[in-house]
Amino acid sequence: MRPSRRPAARRRATALRREAVLAAVTVASAALLGAAGPAAPGTTGAPGAGDPYFPLSGNGGYHVRHYDLGLRYDTSSRHLAGRALLVARATQPLTRFDLDLSGLKVEGVTVDRAAARFTRSGQELLVTPRRALRGGEEFRVAVRYHGTPRPVTDPDGSADGWIPTDDGAFVAGQPQGAMTWFPSDGRPEDKSSYDITVTVPQGRTAVANGVLAGQRTAHGHTTFHWRETRPMAAYLATATIGRFRVQRYTTRDGIQVYNAVDPRQARAAAPVLRKLPAVLAWESTLFGPYPYRAAGAIVDQVPDVVDSLETQTRPVYVCAPDLSTLVHETAHQWFGDFVSVTTWKDIWLNEGFATYAEWLYAEQHGGDSAQKTFDALYARPASDDLWAYPPGDPGSGGNLFDTPVYERGAMALHELRRAVGDRDFFRILRAWAAGHRDGHGTTTQFVQLAEQESGHALNRLFHTWLYAEGKPNSA
Known part of the structure; x- marks a missing residue:
């Protein structure tokens, strides 16, 4: 993340305070893959991961291998309808577990296609499956939900998560905003592959992480299917929506670049974005090969937000970035995305x-x-x-x-x-x-x-x- 060059610093931002394919994923921590064992009655996953700064961010008892998100967003009413399928592995016996989800109304939850009981407690969605899960067992959780997403307010007063704009939404989740638009395990160390499918009114573009796997238009709406097969922390996911000018090309190194730029920022952004291939090549000589198949930028116009973010493969910018900001967010693809922090203290x-x-x-x-x-x-x-x-x-x-x-x-x-x-x-x-x-x-x-x-x-x-x-x- 890097604050924009606007005069106001992040900690002074106040404008939004009131709006409060399954890929095998290699994860560095072996602790994420708990040993198998018999189910024990009364065993529940912890409601938080124990982060010293955000104790309720993330959850205990499981690791999410893959998220399959299906979203439909009405840019006029700002209503989001979502379906989330999580493929997870229990790291301990579980009779109940939590997901992070803020605000949105849950219509139903299933675990391995069987209806599960659920309750809400603050940002926690508490799920009780019909049968206990064994340690080491893989299971699938499906959540149907809807509502008007609202950003959360971080300790510095800034907005985080799904932030509505005049033509769509700016979605930047560091440190705890992922839960404003999909049920997740918000630990930065819990990394997963993703399929993100977003349907928006025709004329809008929805941009997420990884490679564009499909796009179709029918009955006045366009659906975009994005796929990120490399492990990604939940806070690095995006589904930014707006009226964008799109540029696509492949670099000499075979990296698929997808830039989406708000027309109001296009003239200012163009000279900097032209340097992206050279920046990628330069950083690769210093830090090692670029980690991903895809790259690019999402340049939006968000006057009341001061931060850009290193969303994986495709950073989001609140306005046209200068070259230093482009270098900064691109470097994060190695330091922050490819290698994430274990806790926010670091x-x-x-x-x-x-x-x-x-x-x-x-x-x-x-x-x-x-x-x-x-x-x-x-x-x-x-x-x-x-x-x-x-x-x-x-x-x-x-x-x-x-x-x-x-x-x-x-x-x-x-x-x-x-x-x-x-x-x-x-x-x-x-x-x-x-x-x-x-x-x-x-x-x-x-x-x-x-x-x-x-x-x-x-x-x-x-x-x-x-x-x-x-x-x-x-x-």
């Missing part, structure tokens, strides 16, 4: 890395060196917001997507680069992406990898730049 692993990619791009394309950028930041006084809190533990309030996580997180990486040298530094970045591919990681694991690859003791460096309060004594 968000600097996403944002610090993508910010440092901006520094590297400038350095290698005629701009300021990374050292000059670092020095300018370090020159800020101790009272500056840059030093307001440590990026390795930003807290559960409005700090998750603010300056220290981005800029001081990037400074930590630059200090690592200075300590180990360019050869080891870039090997560490490539090894991080390759070693945690399609999975997730933690700061502790990154520090261990950096020490292993470089042969340096680095705990003190990372403590200073990620966890120490205030401005470090020396650069």
Whole structure:
């Protein structure tokens, strides 16, 4: 995620506060695949995954392998009708489990085609299947639902999830917005393949993740079928809808590019989007091969939202991005999407890395060196917001997507680069992406990898730049 170049910062955003194919998926954490065992009466999945910042985000007791979402959206009434089929595996015996779903009315739930009992409690949809599920058993959950989706309000006051626009909807789910439009397991570490089918009034375009698998128009409506076969966290899914100009092509490396641009942003966006193939190629030389078959951009016009987001394969932008923003969100395809955080406490692993990619791009394309950028930041006084809190533990309030996580997180990486040298530094970045591919990681694991690859003791460096309060004594 990267705040747009608009004057207002994310934490000051207030305009929306009142609107409150099945692919085999390789997941890095073996804990997601629990051992089989007999069902035990009274065994329920936890209502949350225990994230220190969002304790009710995600659920315990199962892993979702695949989501098949069928949506129909009326852009005039803003009514959404949905059908979600989740293919999951129980990681423990289950007599009940939860799904994350906010606001929308549930019409019915089945588990393995048998009607299941369900109740609602806040953002939790509690499902009791007709029979207990054994640990290790694969099962299918189907949920029918409808209503007017409304975004959730994050701790910093900004809107998150399904956000209505004047011609459709802008759908960006970080950190907890996926539950505003489909029932899910909202843990960033729970990654799944997706089929997303969206029917909209003719003349509108619905854009989601991965490759466009089909498109048809009949009776005044157009249906778009998108397929993402690589593992994806729920918050990285999108189904953005609007009147878009569409551009499609394939890069020299065989990446299928699909750009959807609001006509009001087309002129400003065109020069930057033309650079996407070159940015993909440049980042691939630094971070390893591009992880996905598809790429592109969704450029919408959303005046009351200040954040763009690295939705997998196809980032969403609230207005025409500048080149630095394009570099940032594209870098997230490796750092944030290909390798996700395990908990939101480690968000600097996403944002610090993508910010440092901006520094590297400038350095290698005629701009300021990374050292000059670092020095300018370090020159800020101790009272500056840059030093307001440590990026390795930003807290559960409005700090998750603010300056220290981005800029001081990037400074930590630059200090690592200075300590180990360019050869080891870039090997560490490539090894991080390759070693945690399609999975997730933690700061502790990154520090261990950096020490292993470089042969340096680095705990003190990372403590200073990620966890120490205030401005470090020396650069």
